[in-house]
Amino acid sequence: MLSKSQISLLRSLQNKKDRTQQSLFLVEGLKSVIEFIHSAYQIGAIYHTASFDPKVLKLSQKINLTEISVTDMEKVSSLKTPQQIAALIKIPVWPALDNTRLKQKFSLVLDGIQDPGNMGTIIRTADWFGMQHVICSEDTVDVYNPKVVQASMGSLSRINVRYGDLTSILPKIGLPVYGAMLDGENIYDIDFGQEGLIVMGNEGSGLRPDISKLISKAVTIPRKGNAESLNVAIATALFCSEIVRKSFK
Amino acid sequence: MLSKSQISLLRSLQNKKDRTQQSLFLVEGLKSVIEFIHSAYQIGAIYHTASFDPKVLKLSQKINLTEISVTDMEKVSSLKTPQQIAALIKIPVWPALDNTRLKQKFSLVLDGIQDPGNMGTIIRTADWFGMQHVICSEDTVDVYNPKVVQASMGSLSRINVRYGDLTSILPKIGLPVYGAMLDGENIYDIDFGQEGLIVMGNEGSGLRPDISKLISKAVTIPRKGNAESLNVAIATALFCSEIVRKSFK
Structure with a gap:
């Protein structure tokens, strides 16, 4: 059972302003919730409908479980087809980025990605290819946006995502x-060697001029057909694949 | 100016049933409309708001141009942010698939893809990599769905998309x-050689058993990290890239 003010709080987390104020976001669906339970994220509460048996979660830690009505789940959900379970999760306070942690590996840098679906797919793809860090410009879509969380399919629980001024961050990393x-x-x-940063630009306008200046190697995905461009998540995946393919040969 | 019944018709094209009945679909946005104008598709009409100058289109053929109000554009649009221009386009009657046209090239086969965004991105990706044919199971999302059209970014105008019973189609192709x-x-x-079919399965459940039986070579994209799976459009792109990369070396 949820009070009116609880429903109102959970609903408000669909907006970035309220997520930031509350330092909370909502994760929906069993698969994603389980992945967050097994992550470093702090779970505030889990809400489930009567048809869901919480034993499935095999919880070892103490988490506040609340059964709610299907109607209430529909009210708080951002999905067209709400799931049986959702978790309220604390947005972590990331410590300052330690550049030494980026050595001997590849990380992604996102310059103004706007579409939540693309952002979530990029995080899922980074996770598939073993990348751990995603560094975003301040105007990149918020990673705790419900559509990003949804599209990341639980991978968000494993990827470190930071926001900042890329023009000051990139030169300091030294890769x-x-x-x-x-x-x-x-x-x-x-x-591609052993380490580096892969910078992907905005869906419509690509890399900003002041970011382009910081590129040490411009890379082109050659085109065989007629499409004017590739979707940015697709282009990201092609970079990731080219970087790791050697290790699988 | 649009009549009530015209608005009602254009709006109804957001539903597959109505698109099929009318043999019409709507394409929104300048870039996509231009690509369809330069394609084999038949344009029924172009609607634009007062702020759009139709001269930009450099029309050589005679097409019915109608100026409509921003309010009417909002009414007929499937987009959150409607564009200044939309085109009403005839759904073509595809002739039966001629298997000889699939020789010496690669084509995509989609077994139950459900998400319109994925479908559109797959079409855009196929177009980038020079693939011309996409063969879909009957239950794959309709390619004239507004979200598919949008995500394909005009590439739909160049790709042949057919629907049919894959279990009877695939064996006859002989690739x-x-x-x-x-x-x-x-x-x-x-x-991958010179020719073949790449079959991609449903987002949640993958390939159906009766389709799996028809696979002559099972292929795995190796994983380096922890994501359980890749987005299907991403996986499709990785196949396309591996197939064409030789030709760019």
Whole structure:
């Protein structure tokens, strides 16, 4: 059973302003909830409908479980088809980025990604390819947006996502900076080596000029057909695949 | 100016039943409309708001241009932020698939893809990588769904998309059938040769058993991290990239 004010709080988390104020976000669906339970994230509460048996969760830690009506779940859900379970989760306070943790690996940098579906898919893809860090410009879509959380399919629980001013962050990291650009080197010819940053630009406008300046190697995905561009999550995946494919040969 | 019945017709095209009955669909936004104008598709009418100058279209053929109010555009649009222009386009009657046209190339086969965003992104990706044919199971999302049209970013105007019973279509084509499956051969080790079909399964459940039986080579995208699966449009792109990368080396 949820009070009116609880419903109102949970609903409000669909807006970034309220998520930031409350330092809370909602994760919906069994698969994602389980992945967050097994992560470093702090679970504030779990809400489930009567048809869901909480034993399925095999909880070892003490988490506040609340049975709520289907109607209430519909009220607080951001989904067209609400799930049987949702978790209220604390937005962590990330410590300052320690650049030494980015050495000897590849990380993603997102410059103004706007679409939540793309953002979530990028996080899921990063997780598939073993990347742990995603560094975002301040105007990149909020990673705790319900659609991002949904599209990330639980991977968000494992990926470190930071926001900041890329023009000051990138030079300090001191790694090769690869960027998807026109007239770059053919992605299929590049030896990416052991470490670096992959910078992906905004869906419509690509990389900002002041970010482009920081690219040490411009990379192009060659086109065989006629589409004007690739979706940014697709382009990100092609970078990830080219980087890791060596290790699977 | 649109009549009530015209508004009602255009709105109704957001539903598959009405699109099928009318053999019409709506394309929104300048970029996509231009690509359809330059395609084999038949344009029934173009609607634009007062702020749009139709000269931009450089129309050579005679197309019915109608200026409509912003309010009417909002009424007929499927977008949160309606565009200045939309085109009413005839759904073509595709001739029976000629299997000889699939030789010496790669085509995509979709088994029950449900998400319109994924479908549109797959079409855009196919177009980028020079694939011309996409063959879909009957229960794959309708390619003229507004969200598919939107996500395809105009590429739909260049790709042949057919629907049919895959269990009867695939064996008749007589090409190698590659399918994304667990425990298949490493995608990075495969020589895909010159021709074949790439079969991608439903977002949640993958390939149906009766389709799996028709796969001549099971292919696996190896995982380095922890995500349980890849988004289906991402997986499709990785197949496309591995198939064409040779030609760019």
